[in-house]
Amino acid sequence: MSGTKGWNRQQMADRIAREFQDGWIVNLGVGLPTLCSNTDIGGREVIYHSENGVIGYGPIAGPGEEDLNLVNAGGQNVTLKPGAAVVHHADSFAIIRGGRIDATVMGAYEVACNGDFANWKVAGAKGGGIGGAMDLAACARRVFIILEHTTRDGRPRLVARCALPVTARGVVTLAATNLGLFEPAGEAFRVRDLAPGVTLEEVRAATGCPVLA
Amino acid sequence: MSGTKGWNRQQMADRIAREFQDGWIVNLGVGLPTLCSNTDIGGREVIYHSENGVIGYGPIAGPGEEDLNLVNAGGQNVTLKPGAAVVHHADSFAIIRGGRIDATVMGAYEVACNGDFANWKVAGAKGGGIGGAMDLAACARRVFIILEHTTRDGRPRLVARCALPVTARGVVTLAATNLGLFEPAGEAFRVRDLAPGVTLEEVRAATGCPVLA
Amino acid sequence: MSQRNKVVASFAEAVRDIPDGATIGFGGFAMPGTPFNLIRALAEQGARNLTLVANTTGGAQQPRMPDIALLVENGQVRKVICAFTAATRASDVLPFTKYYEAGEVEAELVPQGTLAERMRAAGAGIPAFYTPTAVGTELAEGRETRVINGREYLLEYALPLDYAFVRAHRADAFGNLRYWRSQRNFNPVMAMAARVTIAEVDEEILPVGAMDPDDVHTPGIFVHRLVKVPPPPEGLWPQKRQERNR
Amino acid sequence: MSQRNKVVASFAEAVRDIPDGATIGFGGFAMPGTPFNLIRALAEQGARNLTLVANTTGGAQQPRMPDIALLVENGQVRKVICAFTAATRASDVLPFTKYYEAGEVEAELVPQGTLAERMRAAGAGIPAFYTPTAVGTELAEGRETRVINGREYLLEYALPLDYAFVRAHRADAFGNLRYWRSQRNFNPVMAMAARVTIAEVDEEILPVGAMDPDDVHTPGIFVHRLVKVPPPPEGLWPQKRQERNR
Numbered sequence: 001m002s003g004t005k006g007w008n009r010q011q012m013a014d015r016i017a018r019e020f021q022d023g024w025i026v027n028l029g030v031g032l033p034t035l036c037s038n039t040d041i042g043g044r045e046v047i048y049h050s051e052n053g054v055i056g057y058g059p060i061a062g063p064g065e066e067d068l069n070l071v072n073a074g075g076q077n078v079t080l081k082p083g084a085a086v087v088h089h090a091d092s093f094a095i096i097r098g099g100r101i102d103a104t105v106m107g108a109y110e111v112a113c114n115g116d117f118a119n120w121k122v123a124g125a126k127g128g129g130i131g132g133a134m135d136l137a138a139c140a141r142r143v144f145i146i147l148e149h150t151t152r153d154g155r156p157r158l159v160a161r162c163a164l165p166v167t168a169r170g171v172v173t174l175a176a177t178n179l180g181l182f183e184p185a186g187e188a189f190r191v192r193d194l195a196p197g198v199t200l201e202e203v204r205a206a207t208g209c210p211v212l213a
Numbered sequence: 214m215s216g217t218k219g220w221n222r223q224q225m226a227d228r229i230a231r232e233f234q235d236g237w238i239v240n241l242g243v244g245l246p247t248l249c250s251n252t253d254i255g256g257r258e259v260i261y262h263s264e265n266g267v268i269g270y271g272p273i274a275g276p277g278e279e280d281l282n283l284v285n286a287g288g289q290n291v292t293l294k295p296g297a298a299v300v301h302h303a304d305s306f307a308i309i310r311g312g313r314i315d316a317t318v319m320g321a322y323e324v325a326c327n328g329d330f331a332n333w334k335v336a337g338a339k340g341g342g343i344g345g346a347m348d349l350a351a352c353a354r355r356v357f358i359i360l361e362h363t364t365r366d367g368r369p370r371l372v373a374r375c376a377l378p379v380t381a382r383g384v385v386t387l388a389a390t391n392l393g394l395f396e397p398a399g400e401a402f403r404v405r406d407l408a409p410g411v412t413l414e415e416v417r418a419a420t421g422c423p424v425l426a
Numbered sequence: 427m428s429q430r431n432k433v434v435a436s437f438a439e440a441v442r443d444i445p446d447g448a449t450i451g452f453g454g455f456a457m458p459g460t461p462f463n464l465i466r467a468l469a470e471q472g473a474r475n476l477t478l479v480a481n482t483t484g485g486a487q488q489p490r491m492p493d494i495a496l497l498v499e500n501g502q503v504r505k506v507i508c509a510f511t512a513a514t515r516a517s518d519v520l521p522f523t524k525y526y527e528a529g530e531v532e533a534e535l536v537p538q539g540t541l542a543e544r545m546r547a548a549g550a551g552i553p554a555f556y557t558p559t560a561v562g563t564e565l566a567e568g569r570e571t572r573v574i575n576g577r578e579y580l581l582e583y584a585l586p587l588d589y590a591f592v593r594a595h596r597a598d599a600f601g602n603l604r605y606w607r608s609q610r611n612f613n614p615v616m617a618m619a620a621r622v623t624i625a626e627v628d629e630e631i632l633p634v635g636a637m638d639p640d641d642v643h644t645p646g647i648f649v650h651r652l653v654k655v656p657p658p659p660e661g662l663w664p665q666k667r668q669e670r671n672r
Numbered sequence: 673m674s675q676r677n678k679v680v681a682s683f684a685e686a687v688r689d690i691p692d693g694a695t696i697g698f699g700g701f702a703m704p705g706t707p708f709n710l711i712r713a714l715a716e717q718g719a720r721n722l723t724l725v726a727n728t729t730g731g732a733q734q735p736r737m738p739d740i741a742l743l744v745e746n747g748q749v750r751k752v753i754c755a756f757t758a759a760t761r762a763s764d765v766l767p768f769t770k771y772y773e774a775g776e777v778e779a780e781l782v783p784q785g786t787l788a789e790r791m792r793a794a795g796a797g798i799p800a801f802y803t804p805t806a807v808g809t810e811l812a813e814g815r816e817t818r819v820i821n822g823r824e825y826l827l828e829y830a831l832p833l834d835y836a837f838v839r840a841h842r843a844d845a846f847g848n849l850r851y852w853r854s855q856r857n858f859n860p861v862m863a864m865a866a867r868v869t870i871a872e873v874d875e876e877i878l879p880v881g882a883m884d885p886d887d888v889h890t891p892g893i894f895v896h897r898l899v900k901v902p903p904p905p906e907g908l909w910p911q912k913r914q915e916r917n918r
Contacts, residue, residue, distance in 0.1 A: 025647055030760065047647065051784060052701040052857045055645050068703060068910040069841070070853040075702035075733070075913060082635025083600035085642035086853055088860040088889075089701070090550075090792035093785030094618065097551025097803065100647060121810075126773050127757030128781055131727075134811070135785030138804045139551055169808035236676060238893055243514065258676065260893065264538060265455040265611045268891050281457060281664040282595070283607040288456035288487070288667060295881025296676075296846035298888035299607055301614040301643075302455070303546035303796075306539030307864060310557065310797025313893060334564075339527050340511030341535055344481075347565070348539030351558045352797055382562035543796070550789070553820040555801040574799040574829070583820070606886065640852065641887065 005197030006149075006178040014039045015176045015193065016105055016144045020046050024102035025095075027051070027136055030074035032146045033105035047081075048072075049101060051132040053092035056084030073132070096132065097139045103173075104140035106133060108147045110162045111175045113209045115184040117145055118164035128165075137168035149177035149206050156208035158182060158189055179203050188212045218410030219362075219391040227252045228389045228406065229318055229357045233259050237315035238308075240264070240349055243287035245359045246318035260294075261285075262314060264345040266305035269297030286345070309345065310352045316386075317353035319346060321360050323375045324388045326422045328397040330358055331377035341378075350381035362390035362419050371395060371402055372421035392416050401425045431599045433631055434651045437467035440624045444473045444589060447504075451545065451587040451620060452480040452494055453613035457487060457664035459605065461591040463626045463655055466492040466662065468502075468591075475504045479545070479587060481538065481612065482510040483522035488668040495521040503531050507585065509538035535565065542615050544585035549618025549648075554583045590620035593655075594644070597625060598632040601649030602642040610643060617648040624651040628663075677845045679877055680897045683713035686870045690719045690835060693750075697725040697791065697833040697866060698740055699859035703733060703910035705851065707837040709872045709901055712738040712908065714748075714837075721750045725791070725833060727784065727858060728756040729768035734914040741767040749777050753831065755784035781811065788861050790831035795864025795894075800829045836866035839901075840890070843871060844878040847895030848888040856889060863894040870897040874909075 007015065013035035020026060020036075022044040028034050037048065037059065048057050050073045057072055058079040066077035087095070095101065108119040117137070121128035137143055147157050158175065174192065175182050180203060181193040188210035191200065204211045220228065222245055230252035233239060238260045241247050250261065250272065261270050263286045270285055271292040279290035300308070308314065321332040330350070334341035350356055360370050371388065387405065388395050393416060394406040401423035404413065417424045434440045441464060444450070450468075454460025469492065478494050483506055485495030497503050499521055506522070511533040513520050525531040536544070537559045547555055556579035560566050570581040592613040595606035603625060605613060617623040631654055655661040680686045687710060690696070696714075700706025715738065724740050729752055731741030743749050745767055752768070757779040759766050771777040782790070783805045793801055802825035806812050816827040838859040841852035849871055851859060863869040877900055901907040 049647075050854070052704075052854045054854050055647060056639075066912060067853060068912065069705070069855040071702045071704055077913070080639055080853075083598060083602060083646060084639040085602050085645040085647075086639045086851075086856055087642075087645060088856050089784075089788040089858045090861045093788050094546075094550035095645075095647065097785055097789075097805065098549045098618065099551060121758070125758050127769065127779060129756040129758050129760040130781060130783050130811075131755050131760070132784040134783040134809065135805045138807065165810040166808065262893075263608070265458075265608045267608050267885075268893060269885075279666060280607060281666060282459070282609040284456045284458055290667070293607075293885055296844060296848060296892060297885040298848050298891040298893075299605075299610055299885045300888075300891060301610050302538075302542040302612045303615045306542050307792075307796035308891075308893065310539055310543075310559065311795045311864065312797060334512075338512050340523065340533060342510040342512050342514040343535060343537050343565075344509050344514070345538040347537040347563065348559045351561065378564040379562065543798070547801070552789070552801050552803060553823070553825055554818075555793070555798050557798060572800075577799070579799055604886065610886075640850065640856075640889075643886075 006195040010035050010038065012146050012176045012178060015181050016146055017041055019144065019174065020044060020103065025049050025100055027101050027104040027140065029106035031107045033107060034074060036105055049095060051092055053087040053089055056081045093135055096135050099139060099141065101136065101140040103142040103144055104136040105144045105146060108145045109164055110157050110159055111145050111147065111172055112159050112162045113184045113187060113189045115170035115172045116162050116166045117172050118162045118166050120167050121165045123164060133167050137171050142173040143171045145172055145175040147175065147177055149179045156206055159208035179206065185212060219408040223248050223251065225359050225389045225391060228394050229359055230254055232357065232387065233257060233316060238262050238313055240314050240317040240353065242319040244320050246320060247287060249318055262308060264305055266300040266302055269294045306348055309348050312352060312354065314349065314353040316355040316357055317349040318357045318359060321358045322377055323370050323372055324358050324360065324385055325372050325375045326397050326400060326402045328383035328385045329375045329379045330385050331375045331379050333380050334378045336377060346380050350384050355386040356384045358385055358388040360388065360390055362392045369419055369421035392419065398425060432601045432650060432652050433599055434653050437463050437653050438470065440464065440651045440653050441467045441471050444468065444471065446473050446475045448473065448588040449477040451590045451616035452478065453592040453611060453616050455481055455608065455611040459593050459609040459611045459613050460493060461593045461626050462492050462662035464591040464624055465494065465496060469496050469500050472502065474502050476502050477505045477507065478503055479507045479585065481508060483508050483520055485521035486513065489665050491665065492662065498522050498525055498531055505532040505534065507534040507536060509536060509541050511535045540582055542612060544582055545615045545619035548584035548586035549615065552584060554581055556580065557582055585619065587616060587620040588622065590616035590623040592617055592623060592625045594625050595628045596632065597627045597652050598634050598637045600634045601646035601652060602637050603644040603649060604641060605643050614644045617644045623649045625649055626653050626655050628655055630654060678847045678896060678898050679845055680899050683709050683899050684716065686710065686897045686899050687713045687717050690714065690717065692719050692721045694719060694834045695723040697836045697862035699838040699857060699862050701727055701854060701857040705839050705855040705857045705859050706739060707839045707872050708738050708908035710837040710870055711740065711742060715742050715746050720748050722748050723751045723753065724749055725753045725831065727754060729754050729766055731767035732759065735911050737911065738908065744768050744771055744777055751778040751780065753780045753782060755782060755787050757781045786828055788858060790828055791861045791865035794830035794832035795861065798830060800827055802826065803828055831865065833862060833866040834868065836862035836869040838863055838869060838871045840871050841874045842878065843873045843898050844880050844883045846880045847892030847898060848883050849890040849895060850887060851889050860890045863890045869895045871895055872899050872901050874901055876900060
């Protein structure tokens, strides 16, 4: 892909964030998903939840504003919005497992058109980094994934079936990549949006399974 | 039994309360067991727990001292001791089920020498009143029962096997009656204490199974 | 969050949408934490064929207050799920007993800790769990048990609620709640278990941001409607208990 | 309760009795709530063959702090039970990885919510429960599942602890604890799951009776030893995070 077409990292996050509806409770994963909190979504208010029990956190704390005992899931010092509440870890995951999270946004290594995705273990690794991903993936009402459309060496990350160990099966609602927004549709991905300057043919060439317009 | 020998209600409770050790967490059931909190047990400190999540309650509130939003398991307005804490019902029973209650004291209709007891349903009733009794009976480290040795019409309450539906099986540590203190010992009760003026023969005559000295 | 104001003007409005056949949990253990005002409004609203979850079937308190016994007497109840379905003293007769013995209302008798845990499980996305409580009793007859590490346990299922009626001491407009002393009891657990939680609140409802995040007992995400309880006699408040003669 | 003072003079004294082979839970999620001072004392104490339960295997924070990676490097650890046993970025290498890949330390990888719930279950006397988390994944291979109301769930067992090391913001001498903001995280759950809970505390320990009963996050009945954290440099406190160059 050319560096000048498609979405950059913030634009990928913006596209997902524009799916958020007023009043949703949203959990943002570490990395790319964090960028969703920068998106202007107008008058819609979203409540951000973090695995460590923070309900209603706000922007990253500015220099000198940090509370060293207040972090988001990525360990960054955040601020709190009015109306925030803190609970312990079992209650925090009760919120997740109990189905109160309207949307979770995560990064991934692979997303399959059957709705599976993989984000906790790389090929050949002995250990893995699951964190809260399996709970969120299994239990959030919507699972949004943000990832580059291909690996650095050009292999597709949107595939027919995941080669890596999956995080959950059949759960992905939408995946945003640098090429567009895609919906798992069984044996193919369906295009919801193409990024500016990107053609369907380019998407198909970069995807490991059929792509429906 | 003569009205002048044996223990009265407070003395039955006193005998059980003297088993409490320093630092124990104790749950007192409604009725007779409540009297245990009146007993002078010297310098030993006991923490009273109530099913509704009160940890560290003190004496019944005096007139004018009542907090109408603070009750014990019997619905009486109580006071709090310094160091008290309040938790919700699931956490309160986590304390019970998790094995943190050193002793529970309950009333009963029947206690059997195999350690079973019955206190939630009377013969022929359609409903029952279990409350927290089954959780406490199954999970407290020690189950102390206080009951009259016989029914009003003279039938034994200490029996070989419970006729009424049981609350839990094989859990009774000690039973205090107006005649003494008794320990379930399999196929018999063992006498731990006889109340003043009560003979072993009188106990045997009033008990529905063998009694060991 | 600051814009989302959950305050409702009246108890009638707060319970208006409750349909026939709903499953409703009621906080409260004796007087403290019992949502008397919402219960009275539900009696006036008239929804029928309800399944009610509470510690007791009500009607035992003196002075008598609007509790779920009122709804039973009102013919609104199909079933109760409680830790007490009869009085603890055989000599007492509860209002519920007459309807139960006549077969007009069903009852499911559940040990109190199991009742709380089943609702906590519903709120926590745990569909079932094992407990030592009630093993070997009539309540376990014919039911599934399992031996784990040498001890026998009973399988219990989550108990989800359509609505929870709770009573809190303090709230902000987003629905963050605090309870006073033993007012807490079942209320936080029922709020977790319910799709819709309606809270009646002792104090004036605070603006969003007025409650410290570390002081919240029930997070506002579990709470959907708030009504301030008016002073007596318009609003119902816990009463000093009258001992009955026996 | 007023006489029972759980304050211990030093971290060394607080951890002195921990035997080889113990299972210890460590609160903390990133810096907040991590009992750095107790961990350092345990490294000095030298107990071996330990099973450690924590969110991560440690060693990823900048600046580097005494976390469970220190105990691994110190040769004190037989096994870790964590939600992360590898770095989330393949390019990062954790101190733990070397020992794990060499087979010197075992690891059990548990989803974070399941980890919290397994300890909560241990504290609540629930020996096992069902969860939707990890169904259909490598973690569920060969394990027992069950379909309940049409959905598949995985059976998980309680995870009891011998000791919990927690960090709190405020305590009274009976051990009632409060946490500050996200310092709370796993700490209350680990205190429930442990036979013995040892707390390091930010503020001066209050006399019994100084904390409102409604403000307690972890009741003192779950807490056995308290140590006040001295000011830096003697005491260890959360540091401002340094972003690593990548």
